[in-house]
Amino acid sequence: MGFNLKKITRKKTLIGLGLGQILSLLVTANVFTSSELARKGVNAPTSQSFSGYLLLAIVYGSIMLYRRPTIKAKWYHYFLVALVDVEANFLVVKANQYTSITSIMLLDCWAIPCVLVLTWVFLKTKYRFKKISGVVICIVGVVMVVFSDVHAGSRAGGSNPVKGDLLVLAGATLYAVSNTTEEFLVKSADTVELMSFMGLFGAIISAIQIGIVERGELKAIHWSAEAAFPFVRYAVTMFLFYSILPVLLKTNGSTMFTLSLLTSDMWAVLIRIFAYHEKVDWLYYLAFATTAIGLIIYSMKEKDQEEQRNGEVVNAEAERRKLLHEEDGEPPSV
Template sequence: MEAASPGGPGAPPPPQEQGAARASVGLLRRVKGKLCTWNILKTIALGQMLSLCICGTAITSQYLAERYKVNTPMLQSFINYCLLFLIYTMMLAFQSGSDNLLYILKKKWWKYILLGLADVEANYLIVRAYQYTTLTSVQLLDCFGIPVLMALSWFILYARYRVIHFIAVAVCLLGVGTMVGADMLAGREDSAGSDVLIGDILVLLGASLYAVSNVCEEYIVKKLSRQEFLGMVGLFGTIISGIQLLIVEYKDIGSIPWDWKIALLFVAFAVCMFCLYSFMPLVIKVTSATSVNLGILTADLYSLFFGLFMFGYKFSGLYILSFTVIMVGFTLYCSTPTRTAEPAESSVPPVTSIGIDNLGLKLEENLQETHSVVL
């Protein structure tokens, strides 16, 4: 009986092939261990929750505009700021010490006026841009806020990025480009706009103001408290949007054919926007403003999916591809935490607030720190 030849069917694979197989398996395990963690899955879930809130505001606004010819973005924002004022500003009014409303106003009133102005005008400029430019321009130029946000985070929050973060942002923007291409193929680009240049400028200004607002939000919720941010935005947002409402929309409000359906849509918009403002600081506290902005890029896609049934949009497989690409980029960004190069001696006083958000997120912060050490 002949001995089996080295190259026969029963012979073990060469050592080189065994080594390559082990290396591949080890690489897959490392990738899985790095991406499939509770911290990353939690971040993805929280980001998509915010996207659904934005989707809710978009759907209700579009329904008001198309079915009832109601275009009052400032009124809708004013209602949201009033809710923030009634909840969070009143909470500050009953706080003591450095968390008290009067103390904050005495020390930092002008800073929060600027923050409220940036937040109100960011919302207004983006909505107004749709009257002048195209849907494609708004979707593409709105992404300008992400590099602006990263630059502001670098200088203000001392965030330091790795190569993987820039790759992840590029992947997310590629997904947005895919979504825009799908819109054009599906025929959603049905208007050239009345003045494209003005519309594009409004989008760029709005995106930049969003970036300013988000960086300030991250600084405040991480250094001070969530209640302070929401309370002061609610206070000055109500004042600023109320004044602007009387100037630019008083005629539109007077012509609204009020009934229970329109009122219900306003309530639905207010609930979605209030949830967005209330939950976003919680997500930013355990991640960053940049990662949140990458995560909510899928909001337009959720709106498109709902639009298939509510507004008769045409479906395209590119929407699924776009969603997948954005989620891959978002996951890549979250897989590696950014570094912080903040000076050892900070001029910010120690945090004395022990609100519900700080207590509730203590476990998440500890998990994130552990995750950073492991990586």
């Protein structure tokens, strides 16, 4: 398995790698916003998501109303994917109250095998040796981050680790279902349609959940421009994330997206180094490089896949010419 510069520098590969890291940075920005709210004593994960879903509904809903297109997918498909997405966000954020960040980072990798199985079963995606090896290298990078946390003595236990770990596993599974379903919808339906209904149903589900779970938390907040700014920032970041996501899903698939998010914790480390001048373990740098190599390997096309496609095109063209010659009563040319 050697590196081929032409494969790495293909437009599709570069777009996938670039968009994946932009999405990873947006996730990191949202993590810092959530941490800021937590430091201020605000524990309202669904309320944060609500503002992002509402912004999606307003912007993409307006575009869809202007176009007045024919709806390509069933409305309940969008409702189900929005429900899964809202609850995945809620579960993973909620897990921070019970278990350590190290455990969350490690268990969040459960989304990777889930996505591989779901895309293989439902989307008929084929994974060959190079793809699988890229996934394995990415996971090795994340495991190195965990070891660096342990080596630096930064691991802190939670109040109920078992409960927290189960919440992360449930959330990671729901993320895998959401990502795979979104990949199917964005390829079979329409991006504007997907974002419109995702925002609409996401906002409705979040609003209901806020009324049940977080109403008291919101009433306790002393609202001001300073208090509202993190919510607005989270909404804008989430809007950008969901706007870019369909492009990556359409060009590179949900597995590439899930693997790209593995670097979000590493971007957080770099922000801590350069913005807050914190010292981190040297293994972080090696882990980041390892995950980056894994992403590059995964995004490279398999040579035999290309040859198979070219062969299929040639055979189809030859078959078409043969049929044309037979219709004209001419012997087929070699």
